[in-house]
Amino acid sequence: MPKLTLSVNGQPRTIDCANATLLVEAIREHLGLTGTHVGCDSSQCGACTVHVDGRSVKSCTMLAVEAEGAAITTIEGLATGNDLHPMQAAFKEHHGLQCGFCTPGMVMSACDLAARNPAPSEGEVRHWLEGNLCRCTGYHNIVKAVRAGAGDMNGGK
Amino acid sequence: MGNAQGIGAAVKRKEDRRFLVGRGQYTDDVTLPNQSYAVFVRSPYGHAKVNGVEAKAALAAPGVLAVLTGADVAADGLGGIPCGWLVKSKDGSPMVEPPHPALAQGKVRHVGDPVAMVIASTKAAAKAAAALVEVDYEPLPAVGLLANAIAPGAPQVWDEAPGNVCFDWHIGDPATTDAAFAKAAHVVELDLVNNRVAPNPMEPRAANGNFDGANDQYTLYTTSQNPHLTRLLLAAFTLKVPEHKLRVIAPDVGGGFGSKIFHYAEELLVLWASRRVGRPVKWTSDRMEAFLTDAHGRDHISNAKLALDANGKFLGLRVHTYAAMGAYLSTFAPAVPTYLYATLLSGPYDFPAIYAEVKAIFTNTVAVDAYRGAGRPEATYLLERLVEKAARQLGMDRVELRRKNLIRADQFPYQTQVALQYDIGDYQATLDLALEQADYAGYAARAAASKAKGKLRGFGMSTYIEACGIAPSALVGALGARAGLYEAANVRIHPTGSVTVFTGTHSHGQGHETTFAQLIADRLGVSTDQVEVVHGDTDRIPFGMGTYGSRSASVGGSAIVKALDKIVDKGKKIAAHLLEASVADIEFKDGQYRVVGTDRVKAFGEVAFAAYVPHNYPIETVEPGLEESAFYDPKNFTFPGGTHLVEVEIDPDTGVVEVASVTIADDVGVIINPMIVDGQAHGGLAQGIGQALLEEAVYDAEGQLTNGTYMGYCMPRAADLPNFKVGNHVTACTHNPLGIKGVGEVGAIGVPPAVINAVLDALAPLGVTDISMPATPEKVWRAIQAARAGKGA
Ligand code: FES
Ligand code: FES
Numbered sequence: 001m002p003k004l005t006l007s008v009n010g011q012p013r014t015i016d017c018a019n020a021t022l023l024v025e026a027i028r029e030h031l032g033l034t035g036t037h038v039g040c041d042s043s044q045c046g047a048c049t050v051h052v053d054g055r056s057v058k059s060c061t062m063l064a065v066e067a068e069g070a071a072i073t074t075i076e077g078l079a080t081g082n083d084l085h086p087m088q089a090a091f092k093e094h095h096g097l098q099c100g101f102c103t104p105g106m107v108m109s110a111c112d113l114a115a116r117n118p119a120p121s122e123g124e125v126r127h128w129l130e131g132n133l134c135r136c137t138g139y140h141n142i143v144k145a146v147r148a149g150a151g152d153m154n155g156g157k
Numbered sequence: 158m159g160n161a162q163g164i165g166a167a168v169k170r171k172e173d174r175r176f177l178v179g180r181g182q183y184t185d186d187v188t189l190p191n192q193s194y195a196v197f198v199r200s201p202y203g204h205a206k207v208n209g210v211e212a213k214a215a216l217a218a219p220g221v222l223a224v225l226t227g228a229d230v231a232a233d234g235l236g237g238i239p240c241g242w243l244v245k246s247k248d249g250s251p252m253v254e255p256p257h258p259a260l261a262q263g264k265v266r267h268v269g270d271p272v273a274m275v276i277a278s279t280k281a282a283a284k285a286a287a288a289l290v291e292v293d294y295e296p297l298p299a300v301g302l303l304a305n306a307i308a309p310g311a312p313q314v315w316d317e318a319p320g321n322v323c324f325d326w327h328i329g330d331p332a333t334t335d336a337a338f339a340k341a342a343h344v345v346e347l348d349l350v351n352n353r354v355a356p357n358p359m360e361p362r363a364a365n366g367n368f369d370g371a372n373d374q375y376t377l378y379t380t381s382q383n384p385h386l387t388r389l390l391l392a393a394f395t396l397k398v399p400e401h402k403l404r405v406i407a408p409d410v411g412g413g414f415g416s417k418i419f420h421y422a423e424e425l426l427v428l429w430a431s432r433r434v435g436r437p438v439k440w441t442s443d444r445m446e447a448f449l450t451d452a453h454g455r456d457h458i459s460n461a462k463l464a465l466d467a468n469g470k471f472l473g474l475r476v477h478t479y480a481a482m483g484a485y486l487s488t489f490a491p492a493v494p495t496y497l498y499a500t501l502l503s504g505p506y507d508f509p510a511i512y513a514e515v516k517a518i519f520t521n522t523v524a525v526d527a528y529r530g531a532g533r534p535e536a537t538y539l540l541e542r543l544v545e546k547a548a549r550q551l552g553m554d555r556v557e558l559r560r561k562n563l564i565r566a567d568q569f570p571y572q573t574q575v576a577l578q579y580d581i582g583d584y585q586a587t588l589d590l591a592l593e594q595a596d597y598a599g600y601a602a603r604a605a606a607s608k609a610k611g612k613l614r615g616f617g618m619s620t621y622i623e624a625c626g627i628a629p630s631a632l633v634g635a636l637g638a639r640a641g642l643y644e645a646a647n648v649r650i651h652p653t654g655s656v657t658v659f660t661g662t663h664s665h666g667q668g669h670e671t672t673f674a675q676l677i678a679d680r681l682g683v684s685t686d687q688v689e690v691v692h693g694d695t696d697r698i699p700f701g702m703g704t705y706g707s708r709s710a711s712v713g714g715s716a717i718v719k720a721l722d723k724i725v726d727k728g729k730k731i732a733a734h735l736l737e738a739s740v741a742d743i744e745f746k747d748g749q750y751r752v753v754g755t756d757r758v759k760a761f762g763e764v765a766f767a768a769y770v771p772h773n774y775p776i777e778t779v780e781p782g783l784e785e786s787a788f789y790d791p792k793n794f795t796f797p798g799g800t801h802l803v804e805v806e807i808d809p810d811t812g813v814v815e816v817a818s819v820t821i822a823d824d825v826g827v828i829i830n831p832m833i834v835d836g837q838a839h840g841g842l843a844q845g846i847g848q849a850l851l852e853e854a855v856y857d858a859e860g861q862l863t864n865g866t867y868m869g870y871c872m873p874r875a876a877d878l879p880n881f882k883v884g885n886h887v888t889a890c891t892h893n894p895l896g897i898k899g900v901g902e903v904g905a906i907g908v909p910p911a912v913i914n915a916v917l918d919a920l921a922p923l924g925v926t927d928i929s930m931p932a933t934p935e936k937v938w939r940a941i942q943a944a945r946a947g948k949g950a
Contacts, residue, residue: 018281034186035179037411039359040444044867047359075179088177092169095832098840099666100176101183101359101411126875133867135359135412136666138843138904139875141836 006067008033009077017064023057024048026064027074035075035104039133046132049105050074056112058131075104078111087111090149091142098136106132106142114150122147160747163679164895167832171685172670181409184363187378189437192365193222195427196283197440198273198290199449200265203299203521203860204312207261210273211291218289220282222434225274225426227262235259235429238422239394240486243637244324244495244517252324252517255315257485259395259422259429265294266314266484267521268860269449271422276430276438299521301860303458303481306520314484314519323482323517324491328499328575334512337473341464345547351535352930353456353481354847355854355870356528358665360411361447366427367437374402375431379424381407382417382663383703386640388695390420390488396428400695407693410665414844415527416451417665418705419488448865453854454528456481457494457535463543464510469553471562473510476502476539480525482517487524489531491517496636497532497624497706503573504540505584505622505798506562511574521860527705529844529905533623538930541619541910545917555914556597559620560588570891577624579796580891587822587886588620591800594884595820603804603817613807614817615919621907622798625707625899628791643790644708645700646716648677648724650783652769654762655687661701662713663693666840667901668833669709675829676714676895680721681761682748699786707899710829711795715893719787727783728764734775735759735767795890795898799823801907805915809923812938814850814916816877821907822884826898831885834900838883841904847873848905849912853931871931920944 001016008031015030027036027050036059039047048059051073078085084092087107097103106129113120113128120128125146126139134142162168175181198210212224238257245251261272273290277283298312305311306321314321338344365378375398381387384405392400410417423440430438442450457480464473480494499513544562548555563584564571571579600616607614627633630641647659656677662669674688691697704713725745732750733740742753749758767774768783804817819842828834851871855863864870889896909930916932917925924944928936 020281028186033179034183035181037183037360038185039361040867042444042866042868044872045359045444075177079178084174084177091177092173095170095836097173097176098668098836099358099360099412100172100181100409103176104179107177122880123876126878129875133359133872133874135357135414135844135872136840137836138839138841138873138881139878140839140881143875143880 002065004064004068006069007071009073019065021064022060023062023064023067024059027059033074033076037101037104039101044133046105046109047102049108049132051108051112056109075108078107086152087114087149090145090152094141094145094148096137096142096145102132102134106134110146110149113146114153118150118154120147120150160678160682162675162685164675164827164829166675166830168671168675168685168830170668170671171674172668183360183409183411184365184378184380185441187365187408189365189367191436193276193278193434193436193438194280194283195274195276195430195438195440196287197271198275198287198292200261200268200270200272202265202294202296203268203301204297205265206295206297207263207265207272208293208295212273215275215286215289218282218286220278221286222276222278222436223430224290225260225430225433226272227258227260230258230260231262233429235425236395236397238420239390240491241488241639242492243639244326244491245637246325247327252491253315253318254486255317259425267523268862269446269523274426274430276434299860301521301856301858303456303479303518303520305858306518307479314521318519321519323519325516326495327514329512330510330574331512333510334473334475337510338464338475341472342467343465343551345463345543345550347461347543347546349459349539349542350929351455351457351538352848352853353525354454354528354852355448356414356416356451356454357872358412358414358416361442361444362417362421362451363441364424364427365437365439366431368428368432370435375428376404376406377424377428378406378408380410380417382410382413382665382705384663384693384695385661385701386703387420387424391425395420395425404696407663410663413665414529415454415531415705418703419452419526444867445865448870449862450523452487452524452526454525455535456525459539461539461543463547465547465551469551469558469561471506471508474502474508476513478513478515480515480517481520481522483520483522483524485524487526490524490526492638493527493532498536500575500577501533501536501622501624502540502575504537505564505620507564507568508574513575522856529841530902531706533902534906534909537619537621537906538910541621542913545914555618556592560585563588563620577794580793581888582796582798582824583886583888584620584798587799587824590884590886591802591820591822594822594882595802595818607806613809613919615805615807615915615917617803617911617913617915617918618800619907619911619914620800622796623902623906624794624796626711626791626795627706627708628712628794630790640702642702643788644702644712644716645786645788646713646720647699647786648717648720648784650724650765652766654683654765656681656683657689657691658717659691659698660713660717661698661703662709663704665704667704667709667837668830672710672829672833673714673717676717683761707901711890711893711897711899712789712791714895714897715791716787716789718894719789720785723785723787724783727779728761730775730779731764731767732759735773792892795826795893797823797825797898797900797903799903799907801911803908803911803915805912805919807916807919807937809941812934812941814932814937816846816879818879819908820882822886823903824886824888825900825903826890827887827896828885835883837900838904839881841902842881842908843873843878845905845908846878846912849909849930849932851877851931
C-alpha cells in the first residue's frame with residue numbers, strides 16, 4: 001500500500017491507502033473527517049467538495065494518491081477555534097441549510113467562488129453552484145448566504 | 158417580558174453550528190468497534206425466477222464473513238416486511254397483500270430486489286465478493302409501466318392479484334354525482350398522468366446494526382424519519398425481538414421527504430446479520446442503489462370530469478385514477494392514493510357532489526409510497542389542471558372562475574363530499590394576497606416585454622388545500638391504519654431551571670431543535686440556550702410516531718404544550734406553598750409565578766430548584782421533581798391552503814422553460830419561526846417545480862429504470878430556479894392548542910399545476926392544449942413543432 005503524505009487542515013498527515021482509494025474515502029475513512037459527505041456516484045452532487053491547494057475540488061473525482069504533497073482543507077478546517085468562518089456564519093444567518101448534508105460542500109464551494117469573485121451577483125452564484133445539489137432549501141437562502149458570505153470574506157463587515 | 162425568542166420570532170437555528178463545522182453525525186459517520194460492512198446482490202431483472210444462489214467463490218474471497226440469502230432468512234424465521242395500512246375494495250374485500258421477504262425467496266419482482274447479502278471486514282472486500290455471487294435467474298415477463306399493467310393480458314406481478322389489481326376502492330356518492338352531471342350546462346374532461354419521481358434526499362439511506370450478545374441487546378443506527386415506528390415494526394413483525402431489547406437511533410438524517418418513513422429490509426437485515434457474524438454490520442446505499450430501492454412517489458393515470466352550471470359554478474366532479482404500488486406494498490403505500498389523495502379532491506372548492514374511484518396496481522418496479530405531499534399533490538394537480546381547462550373552455554377568467562367556487566370564509570367548518578371536514582381557512586384572502594404580491598395587474602406589460610424579446614410568457618395559478626397531521630387515531634384506525642397517529646413528548650426541568658425536551662417527532666432538516674426550544678422559551682420564559690431538544694433515539698424518548706405529513710409542529714408541538722401545561726400546574730402548587738398563598742391565587746406569566754395582584758413572585762427557576770431540593774415543600778400533596786410527559790392525539794387533520802402563482806418565459810426555438818417568478822400566499826396557521834417556515838416553503842417549491850419541469854423516474858416496459866443516476870435524472874439546480882416570493886395569511890387551526898397547521902409540504906403540493914398552467918398559457922396562442930410533466934425542453938419544443946405543423950396544414 002502506498003504511503004501518502006499530505007497536509008490536512010494545516011496538519012501534516014501520513015496515511016496508508018490502496019491505489020484505488022478515492023480522496024473522499026481517505027478523508028472520511030482514513031482521516032476520520034466525516035464532515036465531507038458522499039451524495040452520489042457520478043460526480044454530480046458536490047457534497048464531497050474540499051479545497052486542494054486552495055481550489056474547490058469534488059473529492060470523489062480524485063484518487064487519494066493524486067493528493068500526495070497537497071494541502072487539503074475540509075469543512076472541519078474552516079472555523080478558527082470557536083469563531084465560524086464568515087461563509088459559515090452567513091449560512092447560519094441566512095438559513096442557508098436545513099438537513100445539513102449538502103452544507104459542507106456548499107460552503108467549501110462558496111469559499112472558492114468568493115476568493116475568485118468578491119461580489120458575485122445572484123446569477124453568478126446560481127451558475128457557480130451548478131455542481132452542488134441541495135434537496136432541502138430550494139437554493140433561495142443558499143444564494144443569499146453565499147452573496148453575504150462573499151461580502152464578509154472580502155472585508156464587507 | 159414577551160419573549161423575544163418565543164412564538165413568532167425568527168430565531169437562528171441552534172442546530173446549525175454542528176452542521177457548519179462538519180460535526181453533524183449522520184448514520185454513515187457512525188463506525189463501531191470491529192465494524193463490518195454489507196453489500197447487497199440485487200436483481201438486474203424486473204421479474205425473474207431465482208433458481209439458485211452460488212456463494213462459494215464469494216465466501217472464499219478475502220475478508221468475507223458471510224453470504225446470506227432468502228433461504229437463511231426463512232430458516233431463521235424473520236418476518237416479511239409488513240404494510241401498515243389495509244385498504245378495502247368497494248366490495249368490502251381486503252386489498253391483495255402479497256408477501257415481502259427481506260431477501261428474495263424464489264422470485265424477484267423488481268430491479269434492485271435484494272437476493273443476497275455479503276458481509277466482509279471492509280466495504281471494498283464486501284463489494285468485490287458481491288461480484289462473485291452467482292445467481293441463476295430465469296427471466297419472466299415483466300411489466301414496468303402502469304399504463305401497461307392495466308392493459309388486458311398484461312404480465313402478472315402476483316398470481317394472487319388478477320389484472321395486477323391490489324384494490325379497487327371508491328369514495329363519494331355516485332348517484333348525486335350522476336345527477337349533477339345530468340343537469341350540467343358544461344362538462345370539462347381531462348386525461349392526465351402524474352409522473353413518477355424519486356425523492357432523492359441528499360443523504361442516501363444507511364443502516365448500522367449491532368447485536369450485543371452479552372446483554373442480548375440490539376442497536377440500530379438508521380436513516381429514519383420515525384425510529385419508534387421502525388422499532389415497532391422490527392419488534393412486532395420482522396426481527397421479532399421485544400422493544401426493550403431493541404434500540405433504534407436515527408441520528409442526524411440528511412433529508413427524507415417521505416422516503417425515510419418506511420421500514421426497509423436493510424434495517425432488519427443488518428441487525429440479523431450482526432447476530433449471525435458477531436460484529437456490527439453497516440450498509441450504506443450508493444446513489445444508484447437509492448434510485449432502485451428508495452420508495453418513489455406519485456405515478457398516477459387519471460381521467461377527470463368537471464360539471465359546471467351555465468354561470469361556471471361547480472356542480473360535480475368525477476375522477477377515475479390508477480395508482481402504481483410497485484411490486485411490494487411499502488409501509489403506507491395504500492393510504493396515499495386513497496385517504497391522502499381522493500379525500501382531497503374537493504380542494505378549496507365548494508363541490509356539491511364528488512365521486513372518485515381508485516384502482517391500485519402492482520408493477521415490476523420499486524414501491525411507490527409517500528413523497529413530499531403524498532397524494533395531495535396528485536389531487537391538486539388534477540383539480541387545478543381541470544379548473545384551468547374549464548376556464549379556457551368556457552371563456553371565463555381563471556381568477557374569477559376560482560373565486561366563484563372557493564369555499565367562503567363564512568362556510569367553515571366545511572364538510573366536503575369526500576369525508577373531510579375543514580375547520581377553518583380564508584381562501585379569498587390568500588388569493589388576493591398572492592395576486593397583489595405578484596403584481597398580477599402588471600402581467601400584460603410583462604407578457605408584452607417577453608414577446609418583444611421573441612419569448613412566450615405564460616401565467617399559471619393554483620388555489621389549493623392540503624390536509625396535515627393525519628389523525629385522529631380512532632378515525633385512521635377505522636380507515637385501515639395499523640398504527641395510532643398521536644405524538645408523545647417529555648419535558649424535563651433540571652434543578653437549575655434548564656430544560657430538556659424529548660420529542661417523538663424527528664428532525665431531518667426541519668429545525669425542531671430551534672422551533673421546539675422556542676415553544677419552551679415562549680411558555681416558561683427561559684432562553685432557547687437553556688433548552689435542549691432530543692429526538693431520534695428510542696432509548697431516550699418515551700415514544701413517538703416521527704415526522705411526516707407536516708405533523709411535527711401541529712401534533713408534536715401540541716404534545717409538548719400539553720406536557721408544559723402539567724409542568725406549569727405543578728409549579729403553581731409549589732409556588733403557592735413558597736409564597737404562602739392559595740393555588741387559585743397564583744398566576745404564571747413571563748417566567749414568574751405571582752400572587753395575583755401583588756408583587757410577590759417566585760421565578761420559574763426558584764420553583765424548579767425547590768422541586769428538586771424540597772426542604773420547604775408541600776411534600777404531603779406534591780411529589781418532588783419537575784418532569785412531565787404527554788401524548789396528544791389530534792381531533793382532526795389541519796388544513797393549510799393558499800394560492801401559488803407562476804410566470805414562465807419560454808424560448809420557442811429551444812423549448813427551454815425559464816421560471817420567471819414564483820409568488821405564493823399560504824395559510825399554514827400560526828407560525829413559530831417565520832425564517833424556518835419560509836425555508837420549508839422554498840424547499841417544497843423546488844421539489845414541485847422539479848416535478849413539473851425536470852424530474853421523472855423512467856422505467857421501461859421490462860422494468861429497467863433507465864435514468865437512475867444524477868446523469869440521467871434531472872435534479873433541480875440553483876440556476877433552474879428563481880428567488881421565491883412567499884407570503885402568509887394566518888387563520889389559526891381551531892382544534893390544536895397552538896393554532897398551527899403545517900408547512901412542510903405546501904410548496905410541493907401547490908406549485909406543479911401552477912407551473913404547467915403557466916406553460917400551457919404561454920403555448921396557448923400556438924394552439925397547444927396539453928403537455929405532461931415534466932415539461933422538458935424537448936417536450937415543449939415538440940409540442941410547439943406539432944402545433945405549428947397542425948396549423949400550417
Ligand atoms: S459525492 Fe462527489 S460529487 Fe457527489
Ligand atoms: S440542506 Fe439538505 S440537502 Fe441541502
